[in-house]
Amino acid sequence: MSDAIAAGVGPIALAVLSAFLVALGVVRASIAYAHRRGMFDQPGQRRSHTIPTPRGGGIGIVIAALLTMPICLLQPSSFWPLHLTVMLLFATAMIALIGWWDDHNSLPVLPRFGVQLLAVALFSLALVGGPLSWLWLPLWIVGGTWSVNLHNFMDGIDGLLAQQGMYVACGLAVLAGCTGQLALAGTAACVAAACLGFWYYNRSPARIFMGDVGSGAIGLLLFALTAMLWRLHWPLVWPALIxxxxxxxxxxxTLLTRMLAGRRWYAAHREHLYQWIVRRGHTHAASSAWYLGWNLLVAAPLAWLAFEKPGMGLLACIVTYAIAAVVWACAKRRLIKRDRYKVRHVHT
Incomplete structure (x- = not known):
């Protein structure tokens, strides 16, 4: 380990600890703020909770990440230029601010989508300004915008998104660390630590929900960290995607099936697999455990295989998603079938 890298270990470790503590404190304060402002998610037919719960706690993740990521990315031994760090912080703040506004007063789809698209485009422009070809720019804009929205879609039960944020960010930190990129590893670890600070209050039964301010920001940050790994060494994208x-x-x-069925795909619903698990009578913690089991038993080993054998990275990624699609289809079909059987049994 070089002297420059060794000197950066202490500040980065302190940044990771600070991310956890800042998130913990800000989320605690946001609970009181949400009560004062009347920011509650009410139970309903298309929601998976049964009591009014304050929202907007994801602001803790955002503030913690914005304060601590620069400590890592601006280390003397860091590979990352200043303009990329600034654009990452700016894009994260843009996504968080439009989400924070939406948490207070519901916004139409187009203004939110426009800000998301602009934020992702700005970060992507900063990213491809280096050795990456400009031909990748449209792909990153589409992928980043989808990441922002899919993480928003998946924020529907206690603890699930925070758990996923911790897992993926920790995995990305390991990938970066194994390639000697301490600055990026520390940045990802800060995101994971911030998610942990929020999860403490969001684990079942949740004391506060993340809100759009946090879900969109997590989607942007996980996309950005994955894209930065690709810029370091493009085969790393396969384990990151896994x-x-x-x-x-x-x-x-879920989005594809709703579109093919002619439903309003952008409307609130309870058709994700994690929502069906809860609808069948399982707890939020049990539903989260399903995803954790996949992450630890399937995704993690295959991601490590893709990292250790770069030539097999694409194949490992394809196999992972093929298995995931089969598991998703079989599990959802079984859950829906059991639900229909229950309905018929009740009526008879």
Missing amino acids: LSSAFVTDASL
Whole structure:
């Protein structure tokens, strides 16, 4: 380990600890703020909770990440230029602010989508300004915008999104650390620590929900960290994508089936797999455990295989998503079938 890298370990470790403590404190304060402002998610037919719960706690994740990520990215040994760090912070703040506004007063779809698209485009422009070809820019804009929205879609039960944020960010930190990129590893660890600070209050039974301010920001940050790994060494994109397979599969296939069925795909619903698990009588914690089991038993080993054998990275990624699609379809079909049987049994 070089002297420059060794000197950066202490500040980065302090940044990670600070991310956890800042998130913990800000989320605690946001609970009181939500009560004062009357910011509650009410139970309903298209929601998975049964009591009014304050929202907007994701602001703790955002503030913690914005304060601590620069400590890591601006280390003397860091690979990352100042303009990319600034644009990452700016894009995160843009996504968070439009989400914070929406948490207070519901906004139409187009203004929110426009801000998301602009934020992702600005970060992507900063990213491809280096060795990456400009031909990748449209792909990153589409992928980043989808990441922002899919993580918003998957924020529907206690603890699930925070758990996923911790898992994926930790995995990305390991990938970056194994390639000697301490600055990026520390940045990802700060995101994971911030998610942990929020999860403490969001675990079942949740004392506060994340809100759009947090879900969109997490989607942007996980996309950005994945994209930065690609810029470091493009084969790293395959294990990074494998880490996100649970959420990408559930959100993408649910959206696709709703569109093919002619439903209003953008409207609130309870058709994601995690929502069906809860609808069948399982707890929020049990539903989250399903996703954690996939992450630890399937995604993590295959991601490590893709990292250790770069030549097999694409194949491992394809296999992961193929298995995920089959598991998703079989599990959802069984849950729906049991629900229909229950309805018929009740009526008879």
